[in-house]
Amino acid sequence: ASDRARITVQDILTASQNQLVPQGGHKCMSCCRIFPTLWSLRFHIQQSSQEGYSCKLYYRRLKALWEKEHKEQEEAAACL
Numbered sequence: 001a002s003d004r005a006r007i008t009v010q011d012i013l014t015a016s017q018n019q020l021v022p023q024g025g026h027k028c029m030s031c032c033r034i035f036p037t038l039w040s041l042r043f044h045i046q047q048s049s050q051e052g053y054s055c056k057l058y059y060r061r062l063k064a065l066w067e068k069e070h071k072e073q074e075e076a077a078a079c080l
Contacts, residue, residue: 028044
């Protein structure tokens with residue numbers, strides 16, 4: 001369960017893959033703020049609950065949905 005709760009840099013990049021962002025920036029998919037570096041975005045996600053909301057919760061739920069979808073796809077492929 002603790003592995004699921006961990007949001008990786010790859011998770012963040014995957015979530016923001018199709019988003020148009022100004023040059024050299026990274027957009028938080030939860031609150032739509034733009035950060036100059038991937039590391040600043042990651043720090044924001046980790047610390048967002050201190051600002052009164054939780055972008056981390058958004059990314060956790062998104063990651064859980066991806067994992068569920070991946071598991072379902074594996075199970076469907078195994079049945080063939």
